[in-house]
Amino acid sequence: VETNQHVMAKLNKAGFKLTNQRRAIVKVLLEKQKDHLSAEEVYHFARKITPEIGLATVYRTMDLLVDLQVVDRISFKEAGMVLYDLRGDRGQHFHSHLICDRCGDVLEVEEDIMADIEPMIEEKFAFKIFDHQLTIHGLCQDCLKRGES
Amino acid sequence: VETNQHVMAKLNKAGFKLTNQRRAIVKVLLEKQKDHLSAEEVYHFARKITPEIGLATVYRTMDLLVDLQVVDRISFKEAGMVLYDLRGDRGQHFHSHLICDRCGDVLEVEEDIMADIEPMIEEKFAFKIFDHQLTIHGLCQDCLKRGES
């Protein structure tokens, strides 16, 4: 599991300054690990920790963390809605999303579903895989019970 | 392979009117099947066929085609950039994208790489899969040859 210290150390190592704003943002991301937050939401929670923070800083910091592979930028909602998702310890993103098209619920799949077929893909397309992003659409358990339409 | 007639018939069957604007947009999508077009790009090409068309109509029509599962809305670029991708014959989206992080090239994989593991996922998570979207990041053949960095 990723810790606050760990992320801040990464920032520091990459030559970035450790400001209260960045600390607050990382803290929020760690606390809300289970959710997928929009920039606005990160801003909202970060404000409670450090009121002297602007939305622009959130955007700038999120860009930074995406570059450092600390978080993933995902966008499964409508256009213009980007969400952020904290990555695991090794900076690898081996979980996928099951999205229910009925109720909009998002299930996290922590395992790497694709581990078995990745080598096959690499060979077939002569492509070195670093990472993947899998989004599956369908109906969740609850909505299935309620009957399809 | 999907034809112009085919798509227009789908629109008609769903109770929508067959206007010149819609015809032009579908024509563009078919002609540019290999590319992923933004709304702006679709607008640009559609204009050459039917000058009396507005960007708003493109957005409205793309929404329509997404609902009818004729095209997919994808967003692997930066925030705020949505691209559209024509689906196959049966309205199913069984191709994935291999994106080279070095040169930015996007390889299309036409087959359904995930066919084998989908049943497993459905069972494990009690989730009925309709579709999926797979984006793989890494290095393409050419960039591999040129040596990693």
Added chain:
DNA sequence: ATCCGTGCAAAATCTTTGCATCTCG
């Protein structure tokens, strides 16, 4: 003391909406 980072507000993008008008069926 230097840069880097920040807030603020303005600007830039991308997308949606209201409304009068036009057109398909």
Added chain:
DNA sequence: CGAGATGCAAAGATTTTGCACGGAT
């Protein structure tokens, strides 16, 4: 003819940027 479609321009929503100030190293 009438419901649905469209263009245009205005409004919305989200993200980026310029700039002077403040803070971390």
